[in-house]
Amino acid sequence: MALTWRAVVLAALGLPVVLVVPATGTVMLWTLLVVLVCVVDVALAASPRQVAIRREVPSSVRLTEPATSTLTLTNLGARRLRALVRDAWPPSTGAQSDRHRVDVRPRDGARVRTVLEPTRRGDAHADRVTLRTLGPLGVAGRQASIDTPGRLRVLPEFASRRHLPSRLARLRELDGRASVQVRGPGTEFDSLREYVIGDDVRAIDWRATARRSDVVVRTWRPERDRRVLIVLDSGRTSAVRVLDAPRIDASIEAALLLAALATKAGDRVELLVFDRRVRGRVASATGAGVMASFADTLALVEPELVETDWPGVVAQVRQRLSQRALVVLLTALDPAAVEQGLLGVVGQLTERHQVVLASVSDPEVDALRTARTGAAAVFDAAAAERVGLERAAVAVRLRQRGAEVVDALPDHLAPRLADTYISLKAAGRL
Amino acid sequence: MSTPVTTVHDAVVGDGTSTRGRSAQRWRRARWPLALLALVVGAGILSALPEPRTSTLTLAPDNPGDLGARAAAQILAREGVDVRYVRRVADVRTLAGPGSTVLVVGDYLLTDEQVDVLDATGADLVLADAGWALGVLSPSLASSGVAPAEAEVRAAACDDPDAVAAGTITAGGGLLATGPGAVVCFPAPGTGTDQGGAYAVTESDGRRIVGLADMAPLTNQHLAEQGNAALVLRALGRHERLVWYIPSLDDTGGGGEQEPSSGQLLPPVVPVLALQLLLVLVVTALWRGRRLGRLVTEQLPVVVRAGETTRGRGRLYRRGRSYGHAAAALRAGTAARSAARLGLPGSAGAPLVIDAIARAAGRRPTDVEALLYGPPPTDDRGLTQLARDLDHLESEVHRT
Numbered sequence A: 001m002a003l004t005w006r007a008v009v010l011a012a013l014g015l016p017v018v019l020v021v022p023a024t025g026t027v028m029l030w031t032l033l034v035v036l037v038c039v040v041d042v043a044l045a046a047s048p049r050q051v052a053i054r055r056e057v058p059s060s061v062r063l064t065e066p067a068t069s070t071l072t073l074t075n076l077g078a079r080r081l082r083a084l085v086r087d088a089w090p091p092s093t094g095a096q097s098d099r100h101r102v103d104v105r106p107r108d109g110a111r112v113r114t115v116l117e118p119t120r121r122g123d124a125h126a127d128r129v130t131l132r133t134l135g136p137l138g139v140a141g142r143q144a145s146i147d148t149p150g151r152l153r154v155l156p157e158f159a160s161r162r163h164l165p166s167r168l169a170r171l172r173e174l175d176g177r178a179s180v181q182v183r184g185p186g187t188e189f190d191s192l193r194e195y196v197i198g199d200d201v202r203a204i205d206w207r208a209t210a211r212r213s214d215v216v217v218r219t220w221r222p223e224r225d226r227r228v229l230i231v232l233d234s235g236r237t238s239a240v241r242v243l244d245a246p247r248i249d250a251s252i253e254a255a256l257l258l259a260a261l262a263t264k265a266g267d268r269v270e271l272l273v274f275d276r277r278v279r280g281r282v283a284s285a286t287g288a289g290v291m292a293s294f295a296d297t298l299a300l301v302e303p304e305l306v307e308t309d310w311p312g313v314v315a316q317v318r319q320r321l322s323q324r325a326l327v328v329l330l331t332a333l334d335p336a337a338v339e340q341g342l343l344g345v346v347g348q349l350t351e352r353h354q355v356v357l358a359s360v361s362d363p364e365v366d367a368l369r370t371a372r373t374g375a376a377a378v379f380d381a382a383a384a385e386r387v388g389l390e391r392a393a394v395a396v397r398l399r400q401r402g403a404e405v406v407d408a409l410p411d412h413l414a415p416r417l418a419d420t421y422i423s424l425k426a427a428g429r430l
Numbered sequence B: 001m002s003t004p005v006t007t008v009h010d011a012v013v014g015d016g017t018s019t020r021g022r023s024a025q026r027w028r029r030a031r032w033p034l035a036l037l038a039l040v041v042g043a044g045i046l047s048a049l050p051e052p053r054t055s056t057l058t059l060a061p062d063n064p065g066d067l068g069a070r071a072a073a074q075i076l077a078r079e080g081v082d083v084r085y086v087r088r089v090a091d092v093r094t095l096a097g098p099g100s101t102v103l104v105v106g107d108y109l110l111t112d113e114q115v116d117v118l119d120a121t122g123a124d125l126v127l128a129d130a131g132w133a134l135g136v137l138s139p140s141l142a143s144s145g146v147a148p149a150e151a152e153v154r155a156a157a158c159d160d161p162d163a164v165a166a167g168t169i170t171a172g173g174g175l176l177a178t179g180p181g182a183v184v185c186f187p188a189p190g191t192g193t194d195q196g197g198a199y200a201v202t203e204s205d206g207r208r209i210v211g212l213a214d215m216a217p218l219t220n221q222h223l224a225e226q227g228n229a230a231l232v233l234r235a236l237g238r239h240e241r242l243v244w245y246i247p248s249l250d251d252t253g254g255g256g257e258q259e260p261s262s263g264q265l266l267p268p269v270v271p272v273l274a275l276q277l278l279l280v281l282v283v284t285a286l287w288r289g290r291r292l293g294r295l296v297t298e299q300l301p302v303v304v305r306a307g308e309t310t311r312g313r314g315r316l317y318r319r320g321r322s323y324g325h326a327a328a329a330l331r332a333g334t335a336a337r338s339a340a341r342l343g344l345p346g347s348a349g350a351p352l353v354i355d356a357i358a359r360a361a362g363r364r365p366t367d368v369e370a371l372l373y374g375p376p377p378t379d380d381r382g383l384t385q386l387a388r389d390l391d392h393l394e395s396e397v398h399r400t
Helices: A005-012 A014-020 A024-044 A159-174 A206-211 A247-264 A289-299 A310-320 A335-340 A342-350 A363-370 A374-400 A410-426 B019-048 B070-078 B089-095 B112-121 B131-137 B161-166 B228-236 B269-289 B308-319 B323-341 B350-361 B365-373 B380-396
Strands: A051-058 A060-062 A067-075 A081-087 A099-104 A109-116 A122-125 A129-134 A140-146 A151-155 A188-194 A216-221 A227-233 A268-274 A278-285 A326-331 A354-360 A403-408 B006-008 B082-086 B100-105 B124-128 B141-143 B152-155 B168-171 B175-177 B182-187 B197-204 B207-212 B241-245
Touching (some): A005 A024, A005 B269, A014 A024, A014 B269, A024 B269, A051 A081, A051 A129, A081 A109, A247 A410, A268 A289, A310 A342, A326 A410, A335 A374, A363 A374, A363 B308, A374 B308, A374 B380, A403 A410, B070 B082, B070 B228, B089 B112, B124 B131, B131 B141, B131 B207, B161 B182, B168 B197, B175 B197, B323 B350, B323 B380, B350 B365, B365 B380
Parallel strands (some): A326 A354
Antiparallel strands (some): A129 A140, B141 B175, B152 B168
């Protein structure tokens, strides 16, 4: 049962009547009339429960890209269906206009589309579809909310993909076209080609030169089929808000860029999301499917308010990696947390693998450090300075144990991590 | 990334409920609130029903207390007198007329105009404790001006039939006869009626005016004593109708015209119109009040900013007035950054750092040492100054 503005107009039409016949009985009669009209209209309205509702939603959409939820309504009843339809979605899906008017004859169908512009990563579950059918007079009607399943997976935005072309170009530069590359451990022999001025003379292959009339150099290319394990820390330090998003979002961007880059470079990428237990994993893979499964897994990662179990991380890494690999720890360089957790066990990782710790730093702390407006600001600046020194100290201790440390602002973390990966690859340290 | 696949879910028809099921559910949900409502309404009606209205007003016919007069009123009513209790003089004017009795209790709230209205009714008057009004209404009677003394037993000492029938009463006060045709009874013991009595009666223009100097005979407390009841009932029960008038403070309208209330000033259509507007309001509320489906909720991410812990630490420094800690942090930060800029290793000692910074900034080493390793400041100004000086020093450090 629901009324419309027409019912109000009907009630208000009684005002002039009352002016002509000013008696309480007139009001009573008019009230009776309004009730009667409403009841008749409700009785003549189509049943909202005799409508087949089918929902079509894209399985997944990237954050900030629009998606369309389509409802197909089929009128199964014998009456004409005049209705207001609401396709309810959670607020963060950014449904702009989720109310639609439909007019469907019996045995006929209609389709309504709701455009969603998601603003948050993760699974968005559609709520009920509410149908308000109106009677022939449009004064009153019936209403029902019907559970209609629907799920939209909002994938991470992957805004850092704009850094991908430049990093891929640098990767190609590495790729044995030029033999200026220092011959280091782990580089692989690629091919022979003519000497050009600028090439390292030590790269000249005398045996091949002797066979041909030209001077021939050997070229090298970076190793392929190395393994990269990205460990995303989803513990309490990842929940903190940096700028306008949780810290884990910047880590996810960095993980996606690194995965894309490493896949293109021919390495095998794995993902492990961990706090006290495994929250998500992508098995070692190469090729096109990697990015899709990465995005799918990372879409559902939510920070948990628990302390990360670093010995557990080490055990997981041991279990999954038998050979030397690049282990990227996406966590926070939080002095207290690192000292109590990671610092004790990082040695076990670095003795077998190349470890990179990537952390999102907070621009707010930098702003605090340089503020000088009054004594309170100077105390805050001193605290920020102290935090910075402690971070630097803990980073030094991590480096002493053989780990690379990348500490960057949210927007810079992904490209910085990619650069670190490329330079490690260039140095043959994978 | 691959193009997203559209998921088509199975069609859903209805929400699995029937009309009967829904009404049963509504009834289950509403029955306890309804039962509670019925209980409250029932209790209210029951508590309002049995007790007739009573008051605590002195000499009111519905006051069962010592100073009330419900006993007299009930006896009169049982004897067939139509007792009308009024508080407004306008009502007296409507109800009273020749052939009825008006009892006036007290006169200190009466205005001249109201006394004129009482006079104009032509009804018999009984004025209890109303000496001034008695004097105005009857030129042959007046109050002795003496406040009613303690009620005492007085004998009639006159030939008025009512007084004789009563014999003795308990009363005080005194009324004087100032003209012919007035009879004064019940003088104070040991005096004569010429010195005033508790009861006086006079007749003029076919109407009878009775004065009672004291309210005591009328009260529930004293009605049964001596001949009080006889006197009172005879005085009040002469006619079929008794208008029991107790002047009230808010009845200032004296004259003949009744004050119109605010409701009467409005045109008669207004209340009906208001009723219709109420209907419109209710319909509007029903229209706007029905939501199109429930609100959709979702979990929100954490909103604690990463800088909060740093700020908290700064505030702890400040509350603890630990200038030493704060200054040490600022100095260490400046020294570390300057040393890094000058290419010194992290393990470089203080003298080396001071020397390098002094050379780079073009300052004397003692000044730099005082700035970087001097005594800590002791107040807010000192700390702020130190921060500024360190900023200056840092800006001067360049790699040579």
